Amino acid sequence: MAVNIAIDGPAGAGKSTIAKAVARELEFIYVDTGAMYRAMALYLIRQGITPQEKEKMEEACDKAEISIIYENGAQQVILNQENVTPYLRQEEVGNMASVSSANPKIREKLVELQRILASKENVVMDGRDIGTCVLPHAEVKVYLTASARTRALRRCKELEEKGISCVLEEIEADIKERDYRDMTREISPLKQAEDAVLVDSSCLTIDEVKDTIIELYRKSQEEIGV
Template sequence: MIVAIDGPAGVGKSTVARLLAGRLKYLYLDTGALYRAVAWTVLQRGVDMADQKAVAALLPLTSLKMEFENETVVVRVNDKDVTGELRSPAVSASASVVSAIPAVRAWLLPVQRSIGERGSVVAEGRDIGTKVFPSAPVKFFLEADPTVRAERRHRELVAAGHAREIEQTSTEMAGRDSRDRSRAVAPLVPAEDAHHIDTSRLSAAEVVDLMMGIIAAKL
């Protein structure tokens, strides 16, 4: 059983996916963390991410693993735990850029699908229902008001110790939305059979309750 959750930043995908995976006792696959790990690698190596050939050349030299330890997701790059470094503003912005590179998406696709083969999975990202797991029996597309999304993302950054003006967060999010929706390969679009949920006025628990009702009909 694979549950696919897609949507832009700030709609609550990660929180909801973790809660849902816990309720179902499924693995939680955060595909965004994989793209962030590639972005982290590019930044660490000092490679110009606008140089697609240079970024692609890094991939064969990179070992990327996603491990599940006591219900916690750990991402390792060349055996280094980089989990705590993946949600900085710099990595977030860079992830949006590298995710538009066809070679990166092609390289990560089998990595994501291999995790889906480990057992039942709740997978969240931006092309789960359209590209990674197009045959998933249950798909969701989360949406929210742009102002609400910016506020959520801003609180997350501040809590993680990244000082930010909310206007800057809003501008960065709008830029990422534009890149994600307009990229040539696997753009951010809802799957035709996805269930749409507006999370603007819902708590994470309320969203999960809605999802559980839909999933129950498939089990």
């Protein structure tokens, strides 16, 4: 039977980094749901659709085919037969994804694909509503968070390493705005599942967070006698 690990949390909490590390150590498949939603967002942007045009989003999403493949151990996101992985971390794409992911039709299409994969393979999946909606029966659920200032500092460091100037206060304000939008959206809002373990990464290293989650996985296996 496939084992599922769900990691939820706000933007910038380090979900993707941690999920990849956990999957690598356990030899599970890492499913970056955020990348799938970002691929859909990229598609909508390329179609000239704005965040306010809900009906156009619904009409367009039927023509977007999104899949995940692995090449040399690295995840690649395919949008309509094009590898769009390099474009998914743009700020514009992230902001559109936060809005478009609340659209019921878009969510329905992507959630179905995610559930099918999780039913067949041992997976580590991260996002905003994995433990609450996508994989409610996951063996391990974690709500990974960090303070808004910590997340803003991390984001600024990433941008500066790429030679991009930034203003910490503006990044922090944007993060708080996205948090509010994600937590108050009508469909599948960001929240901690009742049976999820809260992990605050503000003062922890990547290895410390990874080891915490792997220990939770091992305990869950011991409880079922594996």
